[in-house]
Amino acid sequence: MDFNDTKEEATFREQAKSWLAENAPAYQGDHTDDFLAAAKAWQKAKYDAGWACLSWPKEWGGRDATPAEAKIFADEETEYDLPVGPFLIGQGMAAPTMMAYASEEQKARFLPKLASGEEVWCQLFSEPAGGSDLAALRTRSVRDGDDWVINGQKIWTSGAHYSDFGILVTRSDPTVPKHMGLTYFFLDMRSPGLEVKPIKQISGQSNFNEVYFTDVRIPDSQRLGAEGDGWRVALTTLMNERAAIGGASGEMNFQTAFNLASETDLDGQPAIVDRGVRSQLADWYCKEKGLEFTGARSQTALSRGEVPGPENSIGKLVAAKKTQDIASFCIELLGMTGVALDHEQLSAYAEAYLGAPGSRIAGGSDEIMLNIIAERVLGLPQDIRVDKGVPFNEVPMGAK
Amino acid sequence: MNFEFSAEQNLLREQAVGFLSDRAPLSVARRILDGDETYASEVWQEIINLGWTATAVPESHGGFGFGHLELCVVAEELGRSLAPVPFSSSVYLATEAIASAANDVRDDWLPKLACGEVIGCVALYEVSGAPDPDRMNDCTVSDGVLNGGKRWVTDGAIADMSVVTARDADTGNLCLYVVDLSAEGVQRSTIDTIDPTRNHADLQFDNVSAMPLASEIGDSTGLRRLLDRSAVLFAFEQLGGAEAALNMAREYALGRYAFGRPIAGYQAIKHKLAKMYVAVQLARSNCYYGAWALATDAPELPVAAATARVSASQAYRECSEENIQIHGGMGFTWEFDCHLYYRRAKLLSVNLGGEYDWKHRLISCIEADQAA
Numbered sequence: 012m013d014f015n016d017t018k019e020e021a022t023f024r025e026q027a028k029s030w031l032a033e034n035a036p037a038y039q040g041d042h043t044d045d046f047l048a049a050a051k052a053w054q055k056a057k058y059d060a061g062w063a064c065l066s067w068p069k070e071w072g073g074r075d076a077t078p079a080e081a082k083i084f085a086d087e088e089t090e091y092d093l094p095v096g097p098f099l100i101g102q103g104m105a106a107p108t109m110m111a112y113a114s115e116e117q118k119a120r121f122l123p124k125l126a127s128g129e130e131v132w133c134q135l136f137s138e139p140a141g142g143s144d145l146a147a148l149r150t151r152s153v154r155d156g157d158d159w160v161i162n163g164q165k166i167w168t169s170g171a172h173y174s175d176f177g178i179l180v181t182r183s184d185p186t187v188p189k190h191m192g193l194t195y196f197f198l199d200m201r202s203p204g205l206e207v208k209p210i211k212q213i214s215g216q217s218n219f220n221e222v223y224f225t226d227v228r229i230p231d232s233q234r235l236g237a238e239g240d241g242w243r244v245a246l247t248t249l250m251n252e253r254a255a256i257g258g259a260s261g262e263m264n265f266q267t268a269f270n271l272a273s274e275t276d277l278d279g280q281p282a283i284v285d286r287g288v289r290s291q292l293a294d295w296y297c298k299e300k301g302l303e304f305t306g307a308r309s310q311t312a313l314s315r316g317e318v319p320g321p322e323n324s325i326g327k328l329v330a331a332k333k334t335q336d337i338a339s340f341c342i343e344l345l346g347m348t349g350v351a352l353d354h355e356q357l358s359a360y361a362e363a364y365l366g367a368p369g370s371r372i373a374g375g376s377d378e379i380m381l382n383i384i385a386e387r388v389l390g391l392p393q394d395i396r397v398d399k400g401v402p403f404n405e406v407p408m409g410a411k
Numbered sequence: 412m413n414f415e416f417s418a419e420q421n422l423l424r425e426q427a428v429g430f431l432s433d434r435a436p437l438s439v440a441r442r443i444l445d446g447d448e449t450y451a452s453e454v455w456q457e458i459i460n461l462g463w464t465a466t467a468v469p470e471s472h473g474g475f476g477f478g479h480l481e482l483c484v485v486a487e488e489l490g491r492s493l494a495p496v497p498f499s500s501s502v503y504l505a506t507e508a509i510a511s512a513a514n515d516v517r518d519d520w521l522p523k524l525a526c527g528e529v530i531g532c533v534a535l536y537e538v539s540g541a542p543d544p545d546r547m548n549d550c551t552v553s554d555g556v557l558n559g560g561k562r563w564v565t566d567g568a569i570a571d572m573s574v575v576t577a578r579d580a581d582t583g584n585l586c587l588y589v590v591d592l593s594a595e596g597v598q599r600s601t602i603d604t605i606d607p608t609r610n611h612a613d614l615q616f617d618n619v620s621a622m623p624l625a626s627e628i629g630d631s632t633g634l635r636r637l638l639d640r641s642a643v644l645f646a647f648e649q650l651g652g653a654e655a656a657l658n659m660a661r662e663y664a665l666g667r668y669a670f671g672r673p674i675a676g677y678q679a680i681k682h683k684l685a686k687m688y689v690a691v692q693l694a695r696s697n698c699y700y701g702a703w704a705l706a707t708d709a710p711e712l713p714v715a716a717a718t719a720r721v722s723a724s725q726a727y728r729e730c731s732e733e734n735i736q737i738h739g740g741m742g743f744t745w746e747f748d749c750h751l752y753y754r755r756a757k758l759l760s761v762n763l764g765g766e767y768d769w770k771h772r773l774i775s776c777i778e779a780d781q782a783a
């Protein structure tokens with residue numbers, strides 16, 4: 012057991028560190044109006060210097076780096092507060108799906124522009140009637156000559172309003188059981204008949220959208236996987252989603268709570284003197300370190316050329332709730348200062364508090380993550396599913 | 412980065428699993444629970460024959476010259492098996508203390524501990540609360556003679572020697588001493604605890620000869636270091652126990668039917684088991700960090716040990732509690748083994764200072780690191 016890098020890894024880390032030290036500060040901390048432009052500029056800088064999408068093949072804009080090297084760069088990059096959000100879906104989820112299912116020409120056309128940040132992608136999966144139960148989605152696709160015609164509605168589509176392309180799961184056959192009648196596509200977000208409407212979130216921002224499809228045409232050449240095989244393709248995307256979201260601790264971490272507790276007065280002394288506060292801080296420290304070292308165990312598997320075990324499935328589950336708890340704790344320490352607007356701005360704690368519930372729902376809710384651990388890791392029986400084996404158009408539905 | 416045990420270490424684990432499931436199944440712990448023996452002496456003898464007591468002892472002192480990573484592997488498996496033997500007292504505590512002692516004491520005792528000729532223990536507690544120096548004032552040593560009493564000494568009635576914390580009568584410093592428990596003036600009275608599979612005793616010392624572990628008498632840093640080092644090993648025992656309780660709960664849930672299907676199919680039970688799994692994974696990862704810090708004697712050891720200890724205590728608590736819950740009424744019977752883990756979890760959690768003491772210490776260490 013050796014917690015340090017191998018010689019090669021250490022060299023690589025040094026290179027990453029020094030390149031970041033020289034280049035990252037200029038792009039740091041830009042969360043302002045032109046967030047997207049800032050993100051694109053940073054991505055382009057990485058791409059030009061050979062630090063984008065490291066583990067991808069060179070021909071598609073990567074540099075054939077090992078997974079361990081990619082992880083090293085990602086770790087070093089999080090040392091800076093950089094605008095990377097808009098690319099998570101495209102690079103982390105759409106790209107692996109394209110690599111597995113798209114034609115060579117399509118890969119050559121789309122992957123390099125994903126790597127360079129020129130094009131942004133979104134994920135058109137969830138629907139009003141298909142969230143956790145994604146395969147219950149209803150957006151229809153009907154074959155028409157060399158095209159498919161799409162009608163229906165997607166919802167919660169992050170970044171749809173600024174995306175160039177999207178990955179889309181549709182129902183091509185409602186007469187077979189739900190997982191069997193799905194077909195997967197990618198499409199141009201500027202296609203005629205496609206309408207994007209922002210949804211206001213509890214944070215007041217509008218990062219996600221409703222997307223309406225009215226006779227939107229997609230060429231059959233943009234189908235990924237066979238007709239009716241969309242669920243299998245979607246699983247490739249979802250597996251990568253969980254890996255992409257991971258267990259990173261973000262801004263509301265142990266250190267944030269520790270600093271605030273050290274500075275904030277509670278009954279005439281710093282809050283951190285209080286045993287209850289200390290106990291709470293220690294809990295978060297242990298969770299945060301536990302996730303960090305769980306990541307290190309996965310990285311070990313990667314650098315040995317093995318597939319990481321299921322232990323990483325705990326990351327998002329633990330991290331999302333911890334973020335919410337820390338934000339809530341910090342506000343409690345501050346009292347009214349924590350909730351009141353200052354210069355028309357909410358405190359970072361309050362912003363995080365309002366954003367945190369979304370993390371516990373997006374990309375598989377807490378309950379779905381627990382189910383996944385229970386079923387796929389511990390091998391427990393699946394929930395009873397009354398829709399199993401039933402043709403989709405005969406399944407009982409709630410909200411229509 | 413290499414953050415897993417090596418192939419050789421995993422081989423050792425396989426041997427340990429094989430040996431313990433064959434020679435120390437839960438029926439052995441139960442024999443001690445229900446009978447008059449203080450420990451499973453035949454299992455202990457075989458453990459000695461396997462060389463486990465010599466695992467991390469240098470070859471110069473009769474050891475195998477493996478390292479502490481190997482010891483962590485053994486600790487995890489012993490924790491899983493609940494083997495009723497004085498391994499933790501003799502190896503994680505006494506051997507660890509003696510290994511860092513001054514030459515003559517070390518040369519005297521280390522080979523004997525390594526080959527199992529003597530069983531060691533460590534006597535810390537005088538009053539309730541964490542084993543902190545300010546709670547240790549009764550035992551004093553003057554001119555090499557120890558007087559005073561120690562309470563709740565794990566394996567105190569089994570051990571042949573004990574490391575004892577006591578105050579130097581001249582300087583008032585708290586130091587570690589070694590005492591031969593067969594010496595005249597040593598009185599031991601066995602006490603009962605929540606976990607009868609491990610022996611405990613109160614020790615009284617009346618004019619007993621005591622050798623200091625370090626030649627230059629320092630303050631309580633020796634004690635602190637010992638607690639940090641052994642905490643990692645105890646955390647591995649807790650980890651093994653927690654995972655065993657999780658597995659036991661999982662097995663039962665798969666086989667027990669209610670309302671026409673296995674209870675393992677109900678979400679309330681599935682999510683309980685998934686949360687136990689999460690707790691075990693977090694504890695495992697933190698234990699590995701502790702193992703690394705212990706094996707390399709890294710400056711991070713105090714923080715790493717506290718993190719491992721807190722996580723492992725939490726995981727064992729959750730898993731042993733929920734294991735009973737998942738067993739329903741069966742889990743509450745003497746006959747089922749659930750309570751063996753439940754008892755051991757609580758004993759191990761407090762035997763070296765409880766969860767809240769370690770949390771306090773963890774934050775104190777981080778404060779000190781960040782102030783520096």
Ligand SMILES: Cc1cc2nc3c(=O)[nH]c(=O)nc-3n(C[C@H](O)[C@H](O)[C@H](O)COP(=O)(O)OP(=O)(O)OC[C@H]3O[C@@H](n4cnc5c(N)ncnc54)[C@H](O)[C@@H]3O)c2cc1C
Binds near residue numbers: 137139141369377678
């Ligand atoms: C911030 C944010 C960004 C998002 N971005 C995208 C995006 O870019 N693209 C996209 O396609 N989607 C996106 N989503 C949608 C997200 O994937 C869904 O919200 C999520 O899968 C949950 O679905 P739902 O909202 O329909 O809730 P529901 O599925 O209706 O769940 C409601 C509640 O029921 C629980 N529940 C549901 N099923 C079960 C079950 N079997 N067992 C136990 N409990 C259950 C859930 O855990 C939840 O608590 C985003 C969501 C959020 C919050």
